[in-house]
Amino acid sequence: MTLATERATPTILELSSEEKVELDRILEENRGRPGATMVVLTLTQERLGYVSPPMQRYIADSMGIPLSHIYGVLTFYSFFRMAPIGRHKVSICLGTACYVRGGPSLVEKLQQVLGVEVGETTEDNRFTLETCRCVGACSQAPVVMIDDDVVGRVQPQDVAKALRKYE
Numbered sequence: 001m002t003l004a005t006e007r008a009t010p011t012i013l014e015l016s017s018e019e020k021v022e023l024d025r026i027l028e029e030n031r032g033r034p035g036a037t038m039v040v041l042t043l044t045q046e047r048l049g050y051v052s053p054p055m056q057r058y059i060a061d062s063m064g065i066p067l068s069h070i071y072g073v074l075t076f077y078s079f080f081r082m083a084p085i086g087r088h089k090v091s092i093c094l095g096t097a098c099y100v101r102g103g104p105s106l107v108e109k110l111q112q113v114l115g116v117e118v119g120e121t122t123e124d125n126r127f128t129l130e131t132c133r134c135v136g137a138c139s140q141a142p143v144v145m146i147d148d149d150v151v152g153r154v155q156p157q158d159v160a161k162a163l164r165k166y167e
């Protein structure tokens with residue numbers, strides 16, 4: 001069963017006026033501050049939800065630093081997002097217990113069912129697919145977290161059913 005018919009390829013090309021206003025505010029608050037890059041990127045994600053490529057360019061230009069530096073920070077720290085998150089976050093645990101009990105096959109199945117790769121959001125913005133480390137429910141491995149719900153002992157054939165109630 002496939003929930004997404006087309007692969008999601010979210011491409012955000014321009015800043016909205018609201019994003020620009022908020023970025024200007026963040027940049028102004030941190031002008032001349034040591035270590036400002038990390039602070040600016042963190043505040044951007046906190047207030048706008050993610051740091052899109054146009055936001056990255058705007059921040060780099062405004063701070064007079066190379067875009068590659070911004071990109072390097074965003075890719076080094078896994079908590080940064082470069083695209084909006086879906087209404088529901090689906091995280092497959094790849095901690096040791098879940099890994100050996102079938103976590104990787106759940107990744108494969110969920111990518112197939114949702115039509116996205118790990119780190120991407122479905123085109124209808126319903127789900128964002130991620131992997132995570134141990135969530136403390138090893139006795140129920142393999143585990144998938146859907147938002148704050150722990151779904152344990154998940155088999156690949158069960159994943160489509162498990163997603164149904166999340167609109």
Ligand code: FES
Nearest residue numbers: 093095098134137
């Ligand atoms: S390893 Fe997955 S819950 Fe612990």
